[in-house]
Amino acid sequence: MLQGKALCFAAAMVVLAVSAYCQQQAVTALVGKKVSERKNENSQPEESPTTQFQASNEWKEVKPGEAIPAGLHVRMNLATGHTEAKLMDEEESKDAQQSQKPASQDSRLLLEQAKDGPSIMVSEKKDLPWNMDDLKKKMSSLKLEAKSESEILYNLLENYRNATEAGKEALLKDMEFLVHQYDRAVDFVTMGGLLAIAPDLNSTSDTVRELVANTLGSALQGNPKVQRTVLGQGLLPQLLRLIVLDSSARVRLRCLFALSCLVRQLPEAQEALLQHGGLTVLAGLFTASDSSTKLQLKAVTLLHDLVVEQRLRHESGQPSDTKLMQSIQLHGFCSLVPRLLHISDVDVQEKVVQAMTALAEMCLEEFQRHVPTLQILLSNYQRQAHQENLSEDADQAADYYEGLLHSVSQLLGTLQRQQKDEL
Numbered sequence: 487m488l489q490g491k492a493l494c495f496a497a498a499m500v501v502l503a504v505s506a507y508c509q510q511q512a513v514t515a516l517v518g519k520k521v522s523e524r525k526n527e528n529s530q531p532e533e534s535p536t537t538q539f540q541a542s543n544e545w546k547e548v549k550p551g552e553a554i555p556a557g558l559h560v561r562m563n564l565a566t567g568h569t570e571a572k573l574m575d576e577e578e579s580k581d582a583q584q585s586q587k588p589a590s591q592d593s594r595l596l597l598e599q600a601k602d603g604p605s606i607m608v609s610e611k612k613d614l615p616w617n618m619d620d621l622k623k624k625m626s627s628l629k630l631e632a633k634s635e636s637e638i639l640y641n642l643l644e645n646y647r648n649a650t651e652a653g654k655e656a657l658l659k660d661m662e663f664l665v666h667q668y669d670r671a672v673d674f675v676t677m678g679g680l681l682a683i684a685p686d687l688n689s690t691s692d693t694v695r696e697l698v699a700n701t702l703g704s705a706l707q708g709n710p711k712v713q714r715t716v717l718g719q720g721l722l723p724q725l726l727r728l729i730v731l732d733s734s735a736r737v738r739l740r741c742l743f744a745l746s747c748l749v750r751q752l753p754e755a756q757e758a759l760l761q762h763g764g765l766t767v768l769a770g771l772f773t774a775s776d777s778s779t780k781l782q783l784k785a786v787t788l789l790h791d792l793v794v795e796q797r798l799r800h801e802s803g804q805p806s807d808t809k810l811m812q813s814i815q816l817h818g819f820c821s822l823v824p825r826l827l828h829i830s831d832v833d834v835q836e837k838v839v840q841a842m843t844a845l846a847e848m849c850l851e852e853f854q855r856h857v858p859t860l861q862i863l864l865s866n867y868q869r870q871a872h873q874e875n876l877s878e879d880a881d882q883a884a885d886y887y888e889g890l891l892h893s894v895s896q897l898l899g900t901l902q903r904q905q906k907d908e909l
Contacts, residue, residue, distance in 0.1 A: 545570045636673050639664050643674075643682055651691045658683070658697035665705040674705055675715045687724055687741075692734040699728070699740035706747035713752045722748060722755065723762050730767055735778055742781060746788045751795065756810060765817045772822040779826070783834055786823055789814065790841040797844070811848060820849030824856045827863070835863060836890055843897045854901055864894045 539552040548554060548569040558571045633641075639661065646657045661679070665671040674680075686698045702721070705712050716722075725748070728741040745764075749755040759765070768785040771777045792810060800806040814820075823845065826838045839860075842853055867890045874884035 539571060541571055541573045543573050545572045635664055635667070635670055639670055639673055639679075640677055643677055643679055646682055651689065651694055654686065654694055655691075655697060658694070658701050662697065662701040662704050665701060666707075668709055671705040671709050671712050675712050679705075680716065680719055680721075684719070684721060684724075687721075687728065692737055695728070695732070695737045696734065696740050699725070699737060699744045703740065703744035703747045706744060708747075708751070710752060713748055713755060716748055717752070717755050717758060722758050722764075726762055726764055726767050729781075730770065735776075735781070739778070739780055739784065742784045742788075746784065746791075749788075750791055753807065756792065756807060760809060760813055765813050765819075769817040769819065769822060772825065779829060779831075779834065782826060783837055786826065786841045787837055789819060789823070790837070790844050793841075793844040814845070815848055820845065820852035823849075824853065824859075827856060827859050832890070836893065839863075839890075839893045839897055843893065843900065846897065846900045850901065857898065857901060860894055860898055860901075864891065864898065867891045867894060 537552050539546075539548055539554050539558075541555065541558050548571050554569075554571055558573060642657050642661050642664075646654060646661070649657055661674070661683075665674045665679075680702075683698050683701060686694050689695050689698070702716065706716060722745070725741045725745045729738050729745065732738050732741065745759075749759050749764075768788070771781050771785050793814070796806045796811060823838060823841055826834055829835065842849070842856075846853055867887050871884055871887035871891060874887055877884075
């Protein structure tokens with residue numbers, strides 16, 4: 487409704503501006519003629535090249551160069567951007583005559599000054615006081631913005647249902663952009679978006695499968711309403727299957743992203759993860775020959791988040807899932823996670839150290855075997871932080887390594903303290 491009012495208001499402003507321009511042209515032409523006569527009394531006035539617009543009772547387009555007589559209806563056609571005019575109806579003509587007012591004081595002043603002499607500079611510029619091309623673009627933009635994001639999402643879904651594989655790729659990218667917003671993600675589910683795109687997790691196109699999983703993940707992220715709907719529609723087992731079996735590494739990565747967004751902060755989804763062998767799937771990523779470091783790191787990050795979440799629940803007096811913690815131990819993550827410490831990528835090392843810190847209490851014995859590796863990392867980070875501090879450009883890089891130093895020191899301190907307690 488507000489967008490419709492905005493369009494009507496914009497159209498009305500255009501009509502008023504066109505009418506004002508026509509009146510201004512009449513005054514400017516009269517003043518210009520008077521000044522010209524004073525400059526050269528013997529010169530003959532040039533005939534105006536402007537033709538008269540022939541009005542009728544129907545709307546007609548005003549062509550470039552045509553003068554619009556007074557007493558006509560004038561409007562801007564929002565579909566074409568052209569000016570149109572027509573004769574007024576009989577009743578409208580009477581009303582217009584009754585409402586006519588004398589010329590403005592400014593117009594009379596211009597005429598008087600023209601009679602006295604060319605004491606003022608009169609612009610002969612005949613351009614409109616706005617750029618018509620810009621106006622058309624703005625009006626077109628206004629019409630597009632009149633559609634709400636929910637309407638756009640609805641149209642995308644309608645097009646998706648009948649799209650080709652290639653057409654679905656562009657539509658999925660647009661939908662993924664919109665469902666980042668909480669309300670749009672809820673709209674997406676309400677409109678049947680899951681039913682529309684979920685079957686394409688089995689598409690023959692790697693790109694379509696990847697984009698579907700990515701769209702699901704974006705809609706799920708931090709959105710309990712969407713999480714419960716996806717869980718209720720039984721998509722969790724399908725995501726697990728694709729993580730294990732899909733031939734595309736990118737699809738597997740996106741499916742793990744969607745799975746992570748599904749189970750975070752949702753106890754019933756975490757319970758379903760255990761029931762459907764989710765931890766077995768995650769553990770398999772560390773032993774599969776075709777598994778990438780990115781996949782393994784995503785699994786480590788998910789484990790870290792789940793463990794921290796359970797700890798916070800316990801500390802706040804909420805029920806925590808002891809089965810989940812026990813399953814992490816039983817599936818061998820205490821020995822699997824530290825393997826990534828040997829990867830030279832500092833970002834990987836940082837996330838592994840964070841996960842080990844969260845798991846340290848339950849994985850003490852296994853983690854103590856990696857103390858020498860952690861001490862080497864500590865030494866490397868100290869040296870790197872020192873070099874960055876000596877650099878003229880020392881700023882965020884130095885802070886980053888200082889943060890890594892703190893994380894490794896904290897983990898080593900935890901391991902050594904617990905070892906002393908056991909002794």
